[in-house]
Amino acid sequence: MIISADTAQAEVQAAVDHSTAWIAALDQAHARAQHSYFTQYILIDGQRGYLVVDEGDYGALPAELEGRVIDAVCGKLSDEF
Template identity: 45%
Template sequence: MQINSTAAHADAAAYLAALAFAERRALHSFFDQHVIEDQPGHYVTIDEGDYDALPMTLIDQVVHTVPGRMSDEY
């Protein structure tokens, strides 16, 4: 028997949406894209280039990182 939780599905959907956004954004960025959980079940994507150095409060909330895919090496 499997019990499906609506909250768990909403949490997974929010995470997957933020992850998809980070992957799309990483294709056109030199900087890593971080998926952070700023509230339980609420995920946002930040670009490492938007910050000089990520504050420890943000580093502690990173749940996934997508490396930037642009390269200036030829």
């Protein structure tokens, strides 16, 4: 198989962009979890890549969102001392 240099470069750039978006979403979830009682969910979003939602925003996560969850970060706040 022959791949042009432009095609190879585009594939590498797409992989880097995907990794960068994933790391940004994971960082955001961890930052939000530090100040929340609720689990932070990372969802796959077809248009934007990744989306972070707080369980407290929706109560129980709706079924259409549950199917898109790819990772979760537990909230760090607690009322139990």
